[in-house]
Amino acid sequence: MTEAVLQTRGLFKAFGALQATEDVSIELRPGEIHAVIGPNGAGKSTLIGQISGAIAPDAGAVSLGGVDVTGLTVPARARAGLARTFQISQLAMEDTVLQNALLGALGAAGRPFDMLRPVARRGALRDRAEAALARVGLADQARVRVAELSHGQRRQLEVAVALTLAPKCFVMDEPMAGLGTEGSARLTGLLDGLRAEAPILLVEHDMDAVFALADRISVLVYGRVIASGTVDEIRADPAVREAYLGDAA
Numbered sequence: 200m201t202e203a204v205l206q207t208r209g210l211f212k213a214f215g216a217l218q219a220t221e222d223v224s225i226e227l228r229p230g231e232i233h234a235v236i237g238p239n240g241a242g243k244s245t246l247i248g249q250i251s252g253a254i255a256p257d258a259g260a261v262s263l264g265g266v267d268v269t270g271l272t273v274p275a276r277a278r279a280g281l282a283r284t285f286q287i288s289q290l291a292m293e294d295t296v297l298q299n300a301l302l303g304a305l306g307a308a309g310r311p312f313d314m315l316r317p318v319a320r321r322g323a324l325r326d327r328a329e330a331a332l333a334r335v336g337l338a339d340q341a342r343v344r345v346a347e348l349s350h351g352q353r354r355q356l357e358v359a360v361a362l363t364l365a366p367k368c369f370v371m372d373e374p375m376a377g378l379g380t381e382g383s384a385r386l387t388g389l390l391d392g393l394r395a396e397a398p399i400l401l402v403e404h405d406m407d408a409v410f411a412l413a414d415r416i417s418v419l420v421y422g423r424v425i426a427s428g429t430v431d432e433i434r435a436d437p438a439v440r441e442a443y444l445g446d447a448a
């Protein structure tokens with residue numbers, strides 16, 4: 200079987216008496232979008248925190264490209280190729296779209312505050328930033344301040360900043376939240392093509408987007424994975440319909 204790009208094995212996390220994640224083992228394979236769905240409080244954010252390094256698990260392990268990263272910090276995991284996007288926007292609102300992408304590219308090169316280098320030596324970074332903007336459809340907005348972008352365009356820019364890292368995988372927390380129909384459709388199209396560059400672990404409440412995008416879905420309820428399968432398998436699963444999907448299936 201193809202080796203997973205990202206894998207969790209037996210992750211546990213308790214907050215006091217509350218078991219937020221319990222024995223969660225999931226994997227993200229090359230070229231796929233793996234959606235994690237579940238009701239409010241099911242443990243999705245806790246799982247993402249454990250994967251990104253923000254939350255230390257009580258037990259279990261996370262590996263990236265076959266390498267155990269459980270002991271690494273959030274920035275170290277990012278440098279190792281884990282691109283987390285969306286839960287908290289990290290864009291600099293008063294800077295331009297290009298400046299934001301450049302900061303991402305500089306960070307990827309390990310010199311986040313080295314903006315004073317001669318322009319010629321920054322050329323490669325600038326090329327990388329511009330390529331990422333073109334990839335997400337923001338080339339024409341390069342000189343626009345982020346504050347002037349629409350909500351949906353900011354999401355596109357967040358993907359571009361992540362792309363400058365040339366990530367091994369993306370971990371996305373509710374990318375569709377707050378977007379209207381048009382914005383969701385545009386972002387869905389972007390993510391659809393992105394999986395070929397790096398697979399995406401997608402936590403999302405918008406079932407239209409999940410059903411349109413996911414190659415596989417894992418369903419989290421009370422911290423446990425109660426089902427994992429293709430869209431058709433998950434839609435037809437009686438336990439999932441009972442616990443979460445109801446009429447949405």
Ligand SMILES: Nc1ncnc2c1ncn2[C@@H]1O[C@H](COP(=O)(O)OP(=O)(O)OP(=O)(O)O)[C@@H](O)[C@H]1O
Nearest residue numbers: 214217218219237238239240241242243244245246
């Ligand atoms: N820092 C914390 N301290 C105490 N309890 C917490 C903490 N973080 C999360 N929890 C609890 O752990 C459980 C899982 O929360 P989590 O945010 O991971 O769920 P979720 O599936 O992401 O929910 P939502 O869909 O609403 O974002 C919830 O009962 C939540 O109240």
